[in-house]
Amino acid sequence: MLATGTKAPEFSLSATPDQKIQLSQLKGKKVILAFYPADWSPVCSDQMALYNEMLKIFHKENAEVIGISVDSKWCHLAFAQDRKLHFPLLADFEPKGAVAKLYDVYDAELGECKRALYVIDEEGTIRWNYLSPVGINPGADGILDALEEMNKK
Amino acid sequence: MPKLKPAVNSKDHVQGNKGAAIELVEYGDYQCPHCGRAYPIIKSIQQKMGDQLKFIFRNFPLAQIHPNAVNAALASEAAGLQDKFWEMHDYIFEHQNRLDDVSLTKYAAHLHLDVEKFETDFEQPGLTKKVDEDFESGVRSGVNGTPSFFINGEKYNESWDEEPFLDYLKALIK
Numbered sequence: 001m002l003a004t005g006t007k008a009p010e011f012s013l014s015a016t017p018d019q020k021i022q023l024s025q026l027k028g029k030k031v032i033l034a035f036y037p038a039d040w041s042p043v044c045s046d047q048m049a050l051y052n053e054m055l056k057i058f059h060k061e062n063a064e065v066i067g068i069s070v071d072s073k074w075c076h077l078a079f080a081q082d083r084k085l086h087f088p089l090l091a092d093f094e095p096k097g098a099v100a101k102l103y104d105v106y107d108a109e110l111g112e113c114k115r116a117l118y119v120i121d122e123e124g125t126i127r128w129n130y131l132s133p134v135g136i137n138p139g140a141d142g143i144l145d146a147l148e149e150m151n152k153k
Numbered sequence: 154m155p156k157l158k159p160a161v162n163s164k165d166h167v168q169g170n171k172g173a174a175i176e177l178v179e180y181g182d183y184q185c186p187h188c189g190r191a192y193p194i195i196k197s198i199q200q201k202m203g204d205q206l207k208f209i210f211r212n213f214p215l216a217q218i219h220p221n222a223v224n225a226a227l228a229s230e231a232a233g234l235q236d237k238f239w240e241m242h243d244y245i246f247e248h249q250n251r252l253d254d255v256s257l258t259k260y261a262a263h264l265h266l267d268v269e270k271f272e273t274d275f276e277q278p279g280l281t282k283k284v285d286e287d288f289e290s291g292v293r294s295g296v297n298g299t300p301s302f303f304i305n306g307e308k309y310n311e312s313w314d315e316e317p318f319l320d321y322l323k324a325l326i327k
Contacts, residue, residue, distance in 0.1 A: 043215075043218055044182070044185050044186070044187050044215065044218075044298050044299050045297060045298025045299075046298070047297070049215055049217065049218055050215070050292070050297060050298070052217050053214075053215055053216060053217060053288070054292060057289060057292070083217065083218060084217040084218065085217070086217075136297075137297040137298055138297065139155070139292065139295045139296060139297035140292045140297075141155050141292060141293055141294060141295040144292060144293055
């Protein structure tokens with residue numbers, strides 16, 4: 001993974017069929033980048049479903065969460081509607097996994113993103129990272145600790 | 154390993170022997186089918202462990218995927234204000250397929266609660282705050298899905314099928 005203290009690489013990916021999100025647009029906010037293998041994992045232990053319930057808590061910390069997988073924008077749209085997700089899912093679809101590669105969290109064998117988290121500060125510097133075993137939802141305790149730690153500085 | 158934050162305290166609903174050697178905390182969602190499956194398992198474990206176990210339930214409603222989960226949690230807390238938290242907790246899990254507001258009120262009547270007080274308490278901001286705080290304590294403690302269990306403050310990541318769960322808990326006593 002990219003080390004803490006490094007500048008988070010810029011990217012621009014589709015969030016919906018007609019909207020793109022660029023990392024630099026989020027300057028001034030903390031950003032939680034959640035790379036995950038695929039849409040449509042089982043519901044009650046789903047990482048994105050958990051973050052969806054936490055938006056209020058993240059917003060209190062001036063943080064935005066963004067999910068990234070290699071699924072297409074249409075797949076994300078259906079997934080987000082089904083699960084009533086209220087935060088963007090980005091499609092790292094073409095060229096496949098390019099942003100995941102940039103962040104050193106691409107699993108070339110599976111052709112999916114690894115399950116990995118980055119927390120980026122208001123200036124665009126990586127402050128925390130975490131690589132989770134692919135089958136385990138890492139939860140959010142690490143993210144919340146990182147956000148809290150950043151507030152102390 | 155993530156730890157339970159905050160530790161069990163006076164705001165919690167505790168069932169069983171307060172001085173028990175084993176403290177089992179569940180973060181659960183009343184509309185979650187897995188929690189529904191865990192419910193009779195916990196009951197059976199409580200019976201088999203007797204005075205050696207105390208059980209605590211904290212709310213972890215996934216509101217967006219389970220539209221009745223928050224109100225079910227509020228109903229249990231409102232029942233708690235009339236000292237019937239556990240009765241409502243059990244009744245809800247035993248009727249998990251009907252958790253709309255009308256049904257929840259019916260359950261309150263069935264449990265001989267003061268229904269008028271129940272309905273007023275249900276709307277109290279204090280109860281919403283309690284449910285929110287339970288949820289936030291869950292994420293801070295590393296809850297990543299429901300049900301999640303903590304044993305004596307440590308997250309339990311093994312199987313909660315009855316046999317392995319009971320074996321694990323019993324082994325802690327020896």
